[in-house]
Amino acid sequence: MTTVLERVRSGREAAGERWRGAPRWVRWALLAAVIVFFYALPNREFYQYLGPIPTPGANFTQVMFTVSIYVLLAVGLNIVVGFAGLLDLGYFGFFAVGAYTVAVLTSPSSDVKTLWPWLLAVPVAIGLTMVSGVMLGTPTLRLRGDYLALVTLGFAEMIRIAAVSSEFLKGQRGFNQIPHPPGQYADGKPVFGVLDARPYYWLVLTLIILVVIGVRNLTHSRVGRAWISIREDEDAAQLMGVPTFKFKLWAFAAGAAIAGLAGALFAGKQNFVNSQNFELLNSIIILAAVIFGGSGNIVGAIVGGGLVAYMIERFRGIELFGVELYEYRFLFFGLVLVVMMIFRPEGLIPNRRRAAEFKDRRKEVTVGE
Amino acid sequence: MLLEIDDVSLLYGRIQALHGISLTVDEGEVVALIGANGAGKSTTMRAISGIRPVAAGRIRFQGEDITKLRADLRVRRGLCQAPEGRGIFPGMTVLENLDMGAYTRRDRAGIAQDLNRVLDLFPRLAERRKQHGGTLSGGEQQMLAVGRALMSRPKLLLLDEPSMGLAPMLIQQIFSIITEINEQGTTILLVEQNAQQALARAHRAYVLETGRIVKSGTGAELLHDPAVKEAYLGVA
Ligand SMILES: Nc1ncnc2c1ncn2[C@@H]1O[C@H](COP(=O)(O)OP(=O)(O)O)[C@@H](O)[C@H]1O
Ligand SMILES: [Mg+2]
Numbered sequence: 241m242t243t244v245l246e247r248v249r250s251g252r253e254a255a256g257e258r259w260r261g262a263p264r265w266v267r268w269a270l271l272a273a274v275i276v277f278f279y280a281l282p283n284r285e286f287y288q289y290l291g292p293i294p295t296p297g298a299n300f301t302q303v304m305f306t307v308s309i310y311v312l313l314a315v316g317l318n319i320v321v322g323f324a325g326l327l328d329l330g331y332f333g334f335f336a337v338g339a340y341t342v343a344v345l346t347s348p349s350s351d352v353k354t355l356w357p358w359l360l361a362v363p364v365a366i367g368l369t370m371v372s373g374v375m376l377g378t379p380t381l382r383l384r385g386d387y388l389a390l391v392t393l394g395f396a397e398m399i400r401i402a403a404v405s406s407e408f409l410k411g412q413r414g415f416n417q418i419p420h421p422p423g424q425y426a427d428g429k430p431v432f433g434v435l436d437a438r439p440y441y442w443l444v445l446t447l448i449i450l451v452v453i454g455v456r457n458l459t460h461s462r463v464g465r466a467w468i469s470i471r472e473d474e475d476a477a478q479l480m481g482v483p484t485f486k487f488k489l490w491a492f493a494a495g496a497a498i499a500g501l502a503g504a505l506f507a508g509k510q511n512f513v514n515s516q517n518f519e520l521l522n523s524i525i526i527l528a529a530v531i532f533g534g535s536g537n538i539v540g541a542i543v544g545g546g547l548v549a550y551m552i553e554r555f556r557g558i559e560l561f562g563v564e565l566y567e568y569r570f571l572f573f574g575l576v577l578v579v580m581m582i583f584r585p586e587g588l589i590p591n592r593r594r595a596a597e598f599k600d601r602r603k604e605v606t607v608g609e
Numbered sequence: 610m611l612l613e614i615d616d617v618s619l620l621y622g623r624i625q626a627l628h629g630i631s632l633t634v635d636e637g638e639v640v641a642l643i644g645a646n647g648a649g650k651s652t653t654m655r656a657i658s659g660i661r662p663v664a665a666g667r668i669r670f671q672g673e674d675i676t677k678l679r680a681d682l683r684v685r686r687g688l689c690q691a692p693e694g695r696g697i698f699p700g701m702t703v704l705e706n707l708d709m710g711a712y713t714r715r716d717r718a719g720i721a722q723d724l725n726r727v728l729d730l731f732p733r734l735a736e737r738r739k740q741h742g743g744t745l746s747g748g749e750q751q752m753l754a755v756g757r758a759l760m761s762r763p764k765l766l767l768l769d770e771p772s773m774g775l776a777p778m779l780i781q782q783i784f785s786i787i788t789e790i791n792e793q794g795t796t797i798l799l800v801e802q803n804a805q806q807a808l809a810r811a812h813r814a815y816v817l818e819t820g821r822i823v824k825s826g827t828g829a830e831l832l833h834d835p836a837v838k839e840a841y842l843g844v845a
Contacts, residue, residue: 468700468701469709469712472698473696473697475660475692476692476697478660479660479689479696480684480689480709480710480712481681481684481685481689481712481761482712593701596700596741596742596743597700
């Protein structure tokens, strides 16, 4: 058992080495191919040749939109959990703040009746999620220990309860006629309509690419070094002159802003937002996705978020012994996570730094060397 | 005086770890702080470097009151600590760790110069510059922690048990490097359980017992003090 595992592991490491050792143009070409593949993916003319990949139980293009939203969320949460090492259990709460901000500002069912266009509401949604992140983070990030986990969990639950029971947020009835993103084809038809999910998916995919470029630049800067040092040893980071509170707050706020953006995109696509969209479980799923993919690694977060969201949808419409597998999706995830934690705690595609952190020898006592 | 600590008390919740301690460090000195496990040596270091707030008392550095100053700003003033238990960054390479030591600095030429100096002091680190901190041996990690602190070019270097968990030969090596660093002009406050070595190397020393300073003097004086001998040097 272990030898097989060792072999799998060393095989993966070799693959990683090959990737890093490959010439620049090969890596760029592969990356371009992957990007083209994902832009092409929601077209029926393309995905019908992909065998078992399209989902039998749901419209594949719609599924891909959901998957793309999860990937965006995973990329954002990865900043908080993966880079800065902060345990955020209520990340979906920020997604809800983003979606509801857009709903309240744009929908005719809203009490404020501002009826803004979608695009105008987006920056406000992002700003407001960031502010709520700062408000949540300021008192808690100063404290050591797991306060942040508790407070974020409470925050997400609070948002959910507000959504369910407050008159202002309309509960189950929700907000309808939320406007779509702007844009028209030459013939006057809107780009972002009701039936075709592809433009939304392409929009989210494009934003993911932009966000990833931004996050990558950030992680290769002084900010990124500060985050990593905080994650690895907060006291030591402070002792080296890193203003730890400031950087934790930034990571938390940046993560929140990305979730707000995702929420705004979701609202603009869905046209309708109500309290059923924001179950607590979603926060846990995204966290699981980030850890599953290999937290601290952007590619890991993308793969984790994508795979988890896709698998959930893939289970729809598959029956085993008379029950739809979809019903057991969370059981399945629990199992996968447990197995993962046992055999590969650093995630599917860990970064090398993370792997080294897991091998940390600091606690060993050295007697003779 | 480079560093003056005046009547400092520190609490962990309801537990009082320091009961009004006072000590000073003068420019150019090596000052040792010795004491048994749990005496409050690391706590004193945390108070000085600012990662724990003090409950009462004053801390002055180069004449400036830094009692309420944030830890990261103290580093910018020239105070840097190598934490207890080899608090290096395990996922960063040796070079990245050393680079973190220079986090507060912008003078590239000076940083490069200090990097060469550290790699000269610790040839073992030079050999392993691309290796992750977490995979180094205990002795190498200890050297990395000291080297990293030096990278901030501190006026006062705080070392918390740099010899902990090391083989005798390595302990010897670490202590001679400490002397060398001091001779190159860095003032050092050294916390040690290894009292023999610390007292032999220090100009002055303080003895800490359950959060109180119970004795002070030159290194040589304490080395020959009967009570210190009995309690910390393992000789009756
Ligand atoms: N984080 C902490 N929380 C509560 N008590 C602590 C903490 N750190 C140290 N202490 C207590 O403070 C006292 C002094 O500890 P410390 O300064 O680490 O001693 P030393 O470094 O001399 O071995 C001990 O009684 C210890 O149990
Ligand atoms: Mg100690």
